[in-house]
Amino acid sequence: MRKSLILIVLAGLLFVLLGSISEMPGLGGLENPSYNEVPRHYLEHAIDDTNTANVIASIITDYRAFDTLGETTVLFTSITAVISVLGSGVVKFSDKEEKH
Amino acid sequence: MINFSAIVDNINYIGAFVLFVIGLYTVLTHPNLLKRVIGVNIMETSIFLFFVSIGYVRGAQAPIVVKLSGELIYVNPLPSAMILTGIVVAVSITAYALSLIIKLHESYGTIELDEILKKEGEGID
């Protein structure tokens, strides 16, 4: 009973999502609204500003380097969270043991 | 029905939505905690696919610019650069959820959700 109710609701959700594809602009068109002047500026001025060939590397380490700094903070926070739950390594001495 | 060429042209978006609903079904119905974490991972993968295929341009090249050519069309590099951060966030959430499952197993002895709720219900009485 509960599983069939979940199936009906999810089928309705899938129908609504697939119906919204007809409202979106098609896949792979050059006149998409997402290809406005911001990627064009990055693609034209990447070599003059940074002298590198990989445009994505110059975006994440030069134009938007602050987001990469925030993301290394996220990695650091995940390590802190896991160590605080599980406890870091156990050091065994001869007759007593302590966590460090 | 809609014509076949519309389905085949937008196959990326359709695949992303179907994967999303499959992941949501896995989270809602299975009582095992590990399968729920896998369902959350499937949902995150579908969102990455949807976001990156927004920037696709047909017949264009990968965004590695060559210096001496003038009028080449490149794929939009901006959604790919944003998804790199999203992938790292997904990995962090999976690691934390798995560590919580380890602690739950130590405390209750099982990782099925209905058995944990039953043990929790008995402890209240």
Next chain:
Amino acid sequence: MDDLIVKTITRIVVPFIQLYGLFIILHGHISPGGGFAGGAIIGASLILYTLAFGLEAGHKAAPHGITSKIETGGILWFVFLGLIGILAGGSFLGNQTAGFPMGTFGNILSGGLIPLATLGIGFKVASTMITLFHNTIEEDPID
């Protein structure tokens, strides 16, 4: 695990995996790849070594003291690169406005800030993966 084939193949293959990961990190600004992909490859090679040879050998290969220092060193290196931009008169994390040498197009040593930042990110991601794996595998001794 105590399989002979897995141990022999791991002993042969792990240096090549690490060399490939280092190649992807160093050429992050010329070819596709970058810091995150190369760091994940190096971390995966260390996880493979721990899986094949057991936890004791894994601890000897990557002890807790060294991986924690690489991890914190990665973030501090990134912030230090940003502070150089402030000291030179530009903005935080500036590249050409802060006076980094640009170099010629297509070399490894080109692009100023970019190879240094990619190196920091690559090592940080590798140490994160091996620390997460070792913390999940280790268990408390039974008292």
